[in-house]
Amino acid sequence: MIIVRSPLRISLGGGGTDLPSYYQAHTGFVIAAAIDKYVYISLNDRFDRRISIRYSKMEVVDRIDEIEHPIVREAARSLGFEELHVDIASTADVPAGTGLGSSGSFTTALLRALHAYRREFVSPQRLARLACEIEIDRLGEPIGKQDQYIAACGGLTHFTFLPNGEVEVGRLNVPEDALAALEENLMLFFTGVTRSASQLLADQNTKTQGGDQTMLEMMHFTKQLGYESKEALERGDLLRFAELLNVHWQRKRARSDGMTNSDIDAWYDHALANGAIGGKLIGAGGGGFLMFYAADKERLRSAMRDAGLREMRFRFDFHGTRLIAES
DSSP, X not given: OEEEEEEEEEEEEOTTTTSHHHHHHHOEEEEEEEEEEEEEEEEEEOTTXXXXXXXXXXXXXXXXXXXXXXXXXXXXHHTTOSOOOEEXXXXXXXXXXXXXXXXXXXXXHHHHHHHHHTTOOOOHHHHHHHHHIXXXXXXXXXXXXXXXXXXXXXXXXXXXXXXXXXXXXXXXXXXXXXXXXXXHHEEEEEOSOOOOHHHHHHHXXXXXXXXXXXXXXHHHHHHXXXXXXXXXXXXXXXXXXXXXXXXXXXXXXXXXXXXXXXXXXXXXXXXXXXXXXXXXXXXXXXXXXXXXXXXXXXXXXXXXXXXXXXXXXXXXXXXXXXXXXXX
16 A cells, blocks of 8 residues: 655745746746645555546546546556556545645656555656646646646745756745744635636636737746745745735736636735735636735634635645655
8 A cells, every 4th residue: 555645835926937838938937835735645456457546536447548537547658557457546635626736736646656656766856847747748738837846845945947848946945933924824715616727827828829918028027026025035024925925916817817706806805904914816816715924813814704715724844745655
C-alpha cells in the first residue's frame, strides 16, 4: 500500500502569467503558498491483474489504454508502464473546482505514487515538470504551471517561468514574525460555487495568443504586482501586501466577464467594510474561495458568517508532495 498526499495552494501574486501563451513571449512570475489541505492518492497491488480507479466515479479495466480518466491514463503512459495491475483511489480535503489548484495536486500525487510503486526517487522539480507535461502538453489544457510546481515544492515560493519552458524556483525569505502574522491573518471563505478553471482560462489564453494589447497590458501589470508583493513580504510589510491584493483583484476582475458576479462583488465589499484590508478570489475566477488579509479577524469572521460564507482555516505546508505511507 502506497499513500501520497499533495497540498493545495493559494496564489499570492502574479497569477495568470504562468500560462504558456504569456511566459513564452514575456517571462512569467508567480508567488504562491501551499496549505495544509490535501489531495490523497492511494495505490495498492490488485490480485486479479486488472486496473481499478476510484474518484468521482469507479472504473475497472484491463489495459491502460482503456482508462477513461485522462490524467491517470496519460501518467501511466508517460512513465512507460506497459502493464499496471493496481487499485488507485483519490480523496481530497476540498472539492475540485474551488480555485485551490486541485488538478495539479492530483497529478503530482499520482505521479509520486507511481514512482514509489517502482521504488524510484523523483525530485520536486522533476515531479512538477512531468505533471505539466501531462496536463498542458499531452492533454492540451489551457492552464498554467504554478499549481503543479507549488504542489510539488510546498512552502511560500516564487517561480519564474522562462520562455524556453524552464522554471526557476526560490523560497520567499519572509521574516519569522511576519510569516507567523501572515499565516494568522490570511482567511479563506468558500463562496459555495465550483467551476472549471480550464473554461475560464481559455479566454485569457486566446486573447494573449492573439496579441490582444489590453490583455497583454493587464498581464504585464499583474506580473509587476507579483514582484512588488514578493518585495513587501520579504520586508515584512504585510499592510502593503494586503493593499496589493486589492489592486490585484481589481485588475483580475477586468480580465473576463466570467471572473466575478454580483454576489462575489457584494461579499468582497462587505469584507472590506468589516475588518479586511485587502483580498481577492483565489484561482481562475467565477467562484471558489475568497481570500482576505484581516486587520480584525473576529469582526471579519462574524461578518462573513452572517453573509452565509463558510470559513476554511488553514496553515502553510512546507513539505510539498509527500509519500506518507508505504508497506
